Each structure stands twice: as structure tokens, then as C-alpha cells.
Amino acid sequence: MCGIIGMVAKSPVNQALYDGLTVLQHRGQDAAGILTSDEERLFLRKENGLVKDVFHTRHMRQLMGNMGIGHVRYPTAGCDSSAEAQPFYVNAPFGIAMGHNGNLTNVDELRAAVVAEDRRHLNTNSDSEVLLNVFAHELGAIAGARPSADDVFAAITNVHRRARGAYAVIGLIAGEGVFAFRDPRGIRPVCYGKRETEHGTEYMIASESVAIEAGEFELVRDLAPGEAIFISREGEVTLRQCADDPQYASCIFEYVYLARPDSIIDDVSVYRARMRMGEMLAEKIQREWAHHDIDVVIPIPDTSRTAALEIAVNLNLKYREGFVKNRYIARTFIMPGQAKRKRSVRQKLNAIDLEFRGKNVLLVDDSIVRGTTSSEIIRMAREAGAKKVFMASAAPAVRYPNVYGIDMPAADEFVAHNRDVDAIRDAIGADDLIYQDLEDLKEAVRQGNPTLNEFDCSCFTGDYVTNDIDTAYLDNLASSRADSERDKANGAAGASRRSRDIVSVGLYNDQ
Numbered sequence: 001m002c003g004i005i006g007m008v009a010k011s012p013v014n015q016a017l018y019d020g021l022t023v024l025q026h027r028g029q030d031a032a033g034i035l036t037s038d039e040e041r042l043f044l045r046k047e048n049g050l051v052k053d054v055f056h057t058r059h060m061r062q063l064m065g066n067m068g069i070g071h072v073r074y075p076t077a078g079c080d081s082s083a084e085a086q087p088f089y090v091n092a093p094f095g096i097a098m099g100h101n102g103n104l105t106n107v108d109e110l111r112a113a114v115v116a117e118d119r120r121h122l123n124t125n126s127d128s129e130v131l132l133n134v135f136a137h138e139l140g141a142i143a144g145a146r147p148s149a150d151d152v153f154a155a156i157t158n159v160h161r162r163a164r165g166a167y168a169v170i171g172l173i174a175g176e177g178v179f180a181f182r183d184p185r186g187i188r189p190v191c192y193g194k195r196e197t198e199h200g201t202e203y204m205i206a207s208e209s210v211a212i213e214a215g216e217f218e219l220v221r222d223l224a225p226g227e228a229i230f231i232s233r234e235g236e237v238t239l240r241q242c243a244d245d246p247q248y249a250s251c252i253f254e255y256v257y258l259a260r261p262d263s264i265i266d267d268v269s270v271y272r273a274r275m276r277m278g279e280m281l282a283e284k285i286q287r288e289w290a291h292h293d294i295d296v297v298i299p300i301p302d303t304s305r306t307a308a309l310e311i312a313v314n315l316n317l318k319y320r321e322g323f324v325k326n327r328y329i330a331r332t333f334i335m336p337g338q339a340k341r342k343r344s345v346r347q348k349l350n351a352i353d354l355e356f357r358g359k360n361v362l363l364v365d366d367s368i369v370r371g372t373t374s375s376e377i378i379r380m381a382r383e384a385g386a387k388k389v390f391m392a393s394a395a396p397a398v399r400y401p402n403v404y405g406i407d408m409p410a411a412d413e414f415v416a417h418n419r420d421v422d423a424i425r426d427a428i429g430a431d432d433l434i435y436q437d438l439e440d441l442k443e444a445v446r447q448g449n450p451t452l453n454e455f456d457c458s459c460f461t462g463d464y465v466t467n468d469i470d471t472a473y474l475d476n477l478a479s480s481r482a483d484s485e486r487d488k489a490n491g492a493a494g495a496s497r498r499s500r501d502i503v504s505v506g507l508y509n510d511q
């Protein structure tokens, strides 16, 4: 997942976009970018790093104009070079920029067609650059001297016909307006809001409602799967369904881990959904461990807190914050490279011994993926003197790769790969282990919006909602993006940048 944001306002948008990106930082920590537009020109700043490190005062001053878009990146395609930071920009037609959250599953085929048939140039390995060029080609083929909302929607309709996979997109056409669209399954989220000012109505589009609220906008609604929005520079809003067969199958992992708890996605409060995950897991613990001897429930901060508290309440047990989180260490799961992730768990969490000594503790996490966090934390709990360490996961076992924008490319990196629950318990070193059932997880989300009857649960089931993923695809993904391969690719990209002092091709502002 990445975070995307866009604004059309009556005054400069640079600060509001920056603030919005800081609220979306949990969706991507590798790179950040903002592109703005005044009547004539575009201004872009993007670089590797956290939002606070990428934008300095001198950059902010240059990001002029009353509309713009922004992006925080968590790479799932290409490499983590700054050349692949977003938004991407193409000159023709009209000057278009785009930020993308998701991952295309037919990128190789699209890349070939974009180059050979659409005769466009691609300069990186990013799937998002391909998507932008598909859109640009389609818009160029349709639009007249200036693009209308109808032209933008017609181009998006054609993008839906050509692209496969997950794509939540916010884009900008120089001097014209901001657009956004969501893939026909609505795998990744996009919503929009508005606010009234003395100069007129202003709009914000974002991955999560928390950015809209934090910017003091009022949430209007989510885009539906396949739906698109165009907001002209003057603030005229048009929405249109652009997909031939739209159908909700949004990513359930957004509710488990990716999104902030204070967001509302597709009318479901992420916080309430996590509470229900806790309630349902507590019921399963009652059922399966009827004679348990747990003394205390301890969350593994941050994301599991909401579910863990409900488990404690429903089991009538004490809830204790036995781990202190270092607030200066970011999310570990979305860090690139296993070595870095492993090191960071220890730097990030520290046990308070008195909550563990002589006790039987139930540690709760939202999910167990590679098992990096749980293995380390269980070891820490034992070092702190715990008698028995039980482990509960608010999501089912993650066994299959994600191809829709979460960087989980290789099944054999997962601790649950080829292991049953007992073997996973032994691998992470717990005395016992319990997972949420998938039906309960779905129910925990669905209770917030009963119209959501399908979800993308592929990392738990291996069923991919776009129906285009086969073993050959997964094998190829695993061999090209496994941690070991990626470290090599990123090393090579870094070396070539250093040795040749390469400058990325892009958009240049006055310095």
C-alpha cells in the first residue's frame, strides 16, 4: 500500500498536502512526493525518505498553486530508487501527473504494449509509470484541444479495459483539474471530502478518511469500485462509473493492519472492525482453550492494541501494556529487507519486566506474516520472566503472496508456509498459538457494512479476486522480488547512481 492525496482549493495547497501526507505516512515510508499546479506550470518535489525529511522550507516555497497531488511510497514493483518515487509525470498530452496505490498484475504485457503500440517511453521499472502512460495514451487518443471531464472518464474506461490488478489513483492535469479512480474491484481505498471557505468550496481526495478529517474537510464518501471523479480547477465536481463490471472485493488486510484505526473505509470504521476482531477471537479462545490459565493479555504495539483490549475485556482478564514502543522507529513490516525489519523490532519494542515475571501471558498481534515480530517478542517475554507465553493473531495465518500492493511476494518467507498451527507455534517459540478464523474476520468487517459481501483475502486463501494469477505468475514474482533478489537489485541501482552520478529524468523546477 502507498498513500495518495489530491486537492483542488482556492488558495495554495502545499501545506495541506504536506500535512495530509504526514497523516498517511503509515502507508509508505520509503519515499514521498508532492506535485502542484498553478495556471501554467507544474512544480514537483519527490525523494526517498519520510515526509518530514523530504520537504524543506525551500521546497515548500516552490510548490505553488491551488491544486496538487501527493504520494508516500511503499514499493511493490521496480526498486526503491528515488527515480521511482511518485508522483510520476509525463509531458504529453497536456502534462499529466499521477500517484498510484496498488500493483498491476499484467504489467509486463502492458509495458510491451505501451512501448511498441502506444509508442511511449518508459524510464523506470515502476508499474505506476506504466499505468500513467496507459492513461496518457488513452486521453491523448480521445481528447480535443483541452481535456473535458468526459474525456478523462473515457480514458479511465479504457484504462480499466487494459489494466489488471489493484490501482487506486489520484492524478492531475496541468492547469485543468485533479482526477481519481479506483479499480473495478475497489481493492485499495479512495475517498473524498469538501470544505467551505469564504472563497468557495475546496476538495480533498485521499487514501484514507483520516487525512480528510485532519485537513478539516468533511468526508463526502468513498469512490465505488470502478468509479472516477474529476474536479476541475474551478471546483466543479463530476463522478462517473467507468468500469464494465464493478464489484466490491476490497482488501481485507486494510482493516487488519494497513489502515489507521481512525479511518472509515467503505463505511466501515477500521477501529470498530478491529474491536470486533478482538471479540470474535475471544469467543474462539473460550471455545478452544476453555480451561486456559492466562493471567494477562498484552498487545504487541501498535496495530494490535484495539483487538487486544477487546480480547481482554471479553475474557474478563487484565490488559497490560507490557511493551513500550519507541516512537521514533516507524512500522517494521513495511521496511525493505528482512535484516532491517529484524533489527528494528528490538529497537522498537522493549518489555516492562514486572508485567511478565512469573505470569502466563497472552500476546496479541493483528497478524503474523514472516514471524519476525512474534519470534522476537516471545523471546523478549521469556527473557522478562514470563512463565508461559501464548500467542493470538487477530487475522488468520498468512500463507499466500500478495499481488495487490502489499510487499509479500514469496510464500516461503512466511512463517506459516508449509506449516500447520502446531509447527508455526514451535517456529515462533510460543507455548500455544491461536489464529482468527477467516469467516470471523470477514464478519468483523462486514458487520460495519453488510453490503460488502466479497473481500480480497488472497493472502489467507490463495484465491485472487482478479482471476489472473497462476503459479507461473507467483513463481516469477517470488524469484524477482524475494528479499534476497531485491537486496541485489537495490544494491545495483545504488551503485550505478553513485558511480555515474545519474540524474533522474523528470520535471525540473527552478532552484
Ligand SMILES: O=P(O)(O)OC[C@H]1O[C@H](OP(=O)(O)OP(=O)(O)O)[C@H](O)[C@@H]1O
Residues within 6 Å of the ligand: 257, 300, 301, 302, 303, 304, 330, 331, 332, 333, 334, 365, 366, 367, 368, 369, 370, 371, 372, 373, 374
Ligand atoms: O510477522 P511479521 O512479518 O513480523 O509481520 C507482522 C507484524 O508487522 C506489523 O507491525 P509493524 O511494526 O509493521 O507496525 P505497527 O507498529 O503498526 O504494529 C504487524 O502489526 C505485526 O506486528
Ligand SMILES: NC(=O)CC[C@H](N)C(=O)O
Residues within 6 Å of the ligand: 001, 002, 073, 074, 075, 076, 077, 078, 084, 100, 101, 102, 103, 104, 126, 127, 128, 405, 406
Ligand atoms: N504499495 C504500493 O501501492 C506501491 C505502488 C507501486 N506499485 C510502487 O511500487 O511504487
Ligand SMILES: [Mg+2]
Residues within 6 Å of the ligand: 300, 301, 302, 303, 304, 365, 366, 373
Ligand atoms: Mg505490529
